[in-house]
Amino acid sequence: METIDTLALTLGAGWAAGINLYAAVLVLGYLGLTGHVTLPPGLEVLSDPLVMGIAGVMYFIEFFADKTPGVDSGWDALHTFVRIPAGALLAAGAASGFEVNQAAELAAALVGGTMAAGSHFTKAGTRLMINTSPEPVTNWTASILEDLAVIGGLWAALNYPVAFMLLLLLFLALVIWLLPKLWRALKTLFRRIGAFFGATPPPPDPEDSLRRSDTLKSLFHTANSPDNSSRK
Secondary structure, three states, rough: OOHHHHHHHHEEEHHHHHHHHHHHHHHHHHHOOOOOOOOOHHHHHHHHHHHHHHHHHHHHHHHHOOOOOOOOHHHHHHHHHHHHHHHHOOOHHHHHHHHHHHHHHHHHHHHHHHHHHHHHHHHHHHHHHHHOOOOOHHHHHHHHHHHHHHHHHHHHEEEEHHHHHHHHHHHHHHHHHHHHHHHHHHHHHHHHHHHHHHHOOOOOHOOOOOOHHHHHHHHHHHOOOOHHHHOO
C-alpha cells in the first residue's frame, strides 16, 4: 500500500472503532474478503469468517441497543473499555502495511487509541445530551447517521485517502471545539439530576430556633422554681 493509503487507513480504523467498532470490523473484513481492497497483514484476520460472524452478532445487538434512549448511554459507557483498545489494535494492524518496526506500530497504536477515544467520547457525550429528550426519533437518527459515517468514512479512507484526511482534520477541529462544551453541559445536567434525587433540606429558621430556646428556658425555670422545690 502507498504511504498515504496506509496512513488514512490507520487513522480511519481508529476513528471508526470509536464510533461503532463492530461496523468497522464488518466493513474492513467484507472488503478484504471480497477482494475489493488488499488489507495490510495486520488486518487480514478481519476477513476470517469467525471474526466476521462474531462482529455481525455484536453489531446486530448494538443496532438496537444504540437506538434505545438510556440503553445507548449504558452501552457507550461499557464500550469505553472496548472501543478504545480495539481502535489502538486496528490502527497498529493497519500500520503493518508500512512494513515498520515494533516501535512504529506502537506509535500507531497510541495514535489510533487517541482517535478512538476522541470519536467515542464525542459520540457518548452527544448521546447523553440527546437523551434529555424523551422521544426516540432523535436517537434513531443519530445512530443511523453514525453507522453511515463509519461505512462511508472507511470507504473514503480506502478509495479517496486524501479527501478522507481532509475530512478527518475537520472532524478533529469539531471535536476540539465541541468536547469542552459537552463537558460543561454534562456537568450542569449531572448537578440537576443530583439536586433532583438528593435535594438538601431547607436551612433552619432562626426564629424557630429562638422559640425552641425560649421554651426550654421556660421549662427549666418552672422545674426549678421555689414552689416546685417545696412540693418535692
